[in-house]
Amino acid sequence: xxxxxxxxxxxxxxxxxxxxxxxxxxxxxxxxxxxxxxxxxxxxxxxxxxxxxxxxxxxxxxxxxxxxxxxxxxxxxxxxxxxxxxxxxxxxxxxxxxxxxxxxxxxxxxxxxxxxxxxxxxxxxxxxxxxxxxxxxxxxxxxxxxxxxxxxxxxxxxxxxxxxxxxxxxxxxxxxxxxxxxxxxxxxxxxxxxxxxxxxxxxxxxxxxxxxxxxxxxxxxxxxxxxxxxxxxxxxxxxxxxxxxxxxxxxxxxxxxxxxxxxxxxxxxxxxxxxxxxxxxxxxxxxxxxxxxxxxxxxxxxxxxxxxxxxxxxxxxxxxxxxx
Amino acid sequence: xxxxxxxxxxxxxxxxxxxxxxxxxxxxxxxxxxxxxxxxxxxxxxxxxxxxxxxxxxxxxxxxxxxxxxxxxxxxxxxxxxxxxxxxxxxxxxxxxxxxxxxxxxxxxxxxxxxxxxxxxxxxxxxxxxxxxxxxxxxxxxxxxxxxxxxxxxxxxxxxxxxxxxxxxxxxxxxxxxxxxxxxxxxxxxxxxxxxxxxxxxxxxxxxxxxxxxxxxxxxxxxxxxxxxxxxxxxxxxxxxxxxxxxxxxxxxxxxxxxxxxxxxxxxxxxxxxxxxxxxxxxxxxxxxxxxxxxxxxxxxxxxxxxxxxxxxxxxxxxxxxxx
Numbered sequence: 001x002x003x004x005x006x007x008x009x010x011x012x013x014x015x016x017x018x019x020x021x022x023x024x025x026x027x028x029x030x031x032x033x034x035x036x037x038x039x040x041x042x043x044x045x046x047x048x049x050x051x052x053x054x055x056x057x058x059x060x061x062x063x064x065x066x067x068x069x070x071x072x073x074x075x076x077x078x079x080x081x082x083x084x085x086x087x088x089x090x091x092x093x094x095x096x097x098x099x100x101x102x103x104x105x106x107x108x109x110x111x112x113x114x115x116x117x118x119x120x121x122x123x124x125x126x127x128x129x130x131x132x133x134x135x136x137x138x139x140x141x142x143x144x145x146x147x148x149x150x151x152x153x154x155x156x157x158x159x160x161x162x163x164x165x166x167x168x169x170x171x172x173x174x175x176x177x178x179x180x181x182x183x184x185x186x187x188x189x190x191x192x193x194x195x196x197x198x199x200x201x202x203x204x205x206x207x208x209x210x211x212x213x214x215x216x217x218x219x220x221x222x223x224x225x226x227x228x229x230x231x232x233x234x235x236x237x238x239x240x241x242x243x244x245x246x247x248x249x250x251x252x253x254x255x256x257x258x259x260x261x262x263x264x265x266x267x268x269x270x271x272x273x274x275x276x277x278x279x280x281x282x283x284x285x286x287x288x289x290x291x292x293x294x295x296x297x298x299x300x301x302x303x304x305x306x307x308x309x310x311x312x313x314x315x316x317x318x319x320x321x322x323x324x
Numbered sequence: 325x326x327x328x329x330x331x332x333x334x335x336x337x338x339x340x341x342x343x344x345x346x347x348x349x350x351x352x353x354x355x356x357x358x359x360x361x362x363x364x365x366x367x368x369x370x371x372x373x374x375x376x377x378x379x380x381x382x383x384x385x386x387x388x389x390x391x392x393x394x395x396x397x398x399x400x401x402x403x404x405x406x407x408x409x410x411x412x413x414x415x416x417x418x419x420x421x422x423x424x425x426x427x428x429x430x431x432x433x434x435x436x437x438x439x440x441x442x443x444x445x446x447x448x449x450x451x452x453x454x455x456x457x458x459x460x461x462x463x464x465x466x467x468x469x470x471x472x473x474x475x476x477x478x479x480x481x482x483x484x485x486x487x488x489x490x491x492x493x494x495x496x497x498x499x500x501x502x503x504x505x506x507x508x509x510x511x512x513x514x515x516x517x518x519x520x521x522x523x524x525x526x527x528x529x530x531x532x533x534x535x536x537x538x539x540x541x542x543x544x545x546x547x548x549x550x551x552x553x554x555x556x557x558x559x560x561x562x563x564x565x566x567x568x569x570x571x572x573x574x575x576x577x578x579x580x581x582x583x584x585x586x587x588x589x590x591x592x593x594x595x596x597x598x599x600x601x602x603x604x605x606x607x608x609x610x611x612x613x614x615x616x617x618x619x620x621x622x623x624x625x626x627x628x629x630x631x632x633x634x635x636x637x638x639x640x641x642x643x644x645x646x647x648x
Contacts (some may be wrong), residue, residue, distance in 0.1 A: 072613050081613070131479045145471075145579070147478070152471040154581020155455045156614040159471070164611065165575040167490060169567065178574070178609055243493065250502070251489040255469070255579065257478020285502055287488065289396050289405070290480035 008310030013085030066314030068115030117144025119309030264299025332634030337409030390638030392439030441468025443633030448624035588623025
């Protein structure tokens, strides 16, 4: 068991989830900690969780170690650049640091959304698919692209920022600065914004959404519940989100002709509400062959997608691609 | 000279342009004929032009032969599927046919826009670039994508249909069925449509465009000329096209982070009018690193892009990729 243990680290702005796993993706041990502030804290917490999962898995060191980390980053050098969600971690050479800790291990670092795409590709809903888009629709909309079995990183290592493709130029402004990108129109945050607007509206049309939200701020789940009961305001919000999800999927089909689009993230849990009709619209309205040849399916790995993605990164999928 | 002659065939709906070239892309001979109607006519004309350029180049047969053909097609099998621009050529196994004619030659067939991308990649403005988008803005807007040195074909072989990405959902309807795709908003056809609308407008605002067009129907060139003289209606049309070109470029940067976007096609000849301000906007409004790291430059190969693209296809660039 000590041989062949692979470590995956899902490094996020709020939490670090580290797993020890077999190369087949069976998780042997996991540790989840809050992300400390600052460079030394982050590196120390990563190192401690790695030591803990290795200990629990009965391994002296990892055969390979992968990190999925927030962008922007340089995946070839394994260096974080200026990640806005990790203050103090500018120009952090993570690959070099962990190669120092574990000299025998292969170490790779990848953008978190790309890591997640590789995770679904190797272990989840994208298995066996050479042309794959992975999309997560939660507070934001992110993604990763695999084309011809190879991760598309682009020149800056940032490819796959599907959520910041403009689809409604006169739409609301996103924190990214653009107006009407997919994320600002259909993410969980966008749905919550529309829900708040409905609740605040003086004509009382938001009453059902407010009731569904209870004591919590209105969110996608409240909209889903109110829509299920036929509430007009909720259905209007759902229609807006579905419209832009459909355009987002359709644009990916036109540009990339994926065999499969794998959709994860919190909003996608209400699949029939927010995703299924958008998927249907996209497949019908894209060009005929690529539309027919693209399946749009739910992600498989749930909350482990980042950590198992980091395991796929550890196994070199970001550099070498994976056979279909 | 007989050794190593490569033949490229640019098979279009209206013309066939066939070249014999060196592997370095120096054209030794060329033949251009109108595309005949029907399967036998098309294949016969292709064969005749190949024989003619081989004769002129002093070669017995091609070392390799490539075809850039209208989609949809199956590039791996080298079969045209149901190309709307080539009636009678349904399920035409071009690769097999030309392998029969020239048993010693390597034969490849590729989607025409992808072939053009490979042509600019090997011989033109995309040389040495591993992450490249090629876009042609003429009567339509098409393109091809190279990521990590490899052509992105997608599952259906249709990847790169950049012009049919939706960027204005309430925009006019395209012949593709979608509303507000980039092509219907900023192609030469779209500019001509806006020019006709201006000329037809009862308020006389289209007078300068009409004068610039002279006896011809108003087109992008007439709009360019009227805009150069400061005409308000022409400048409005230019602004609309620039807006959507900017969004199109920006979306490509967000999704793919190309190191270079190579732009060709008739509309791009008025570079400073239709392209330069859009390129500037895209680089400024995309994410910081991929925006800064993306050059947007004019195509290099002019009217030979299709035929030289077919030469790159013959050399196997569609299957094997090309080193940076």
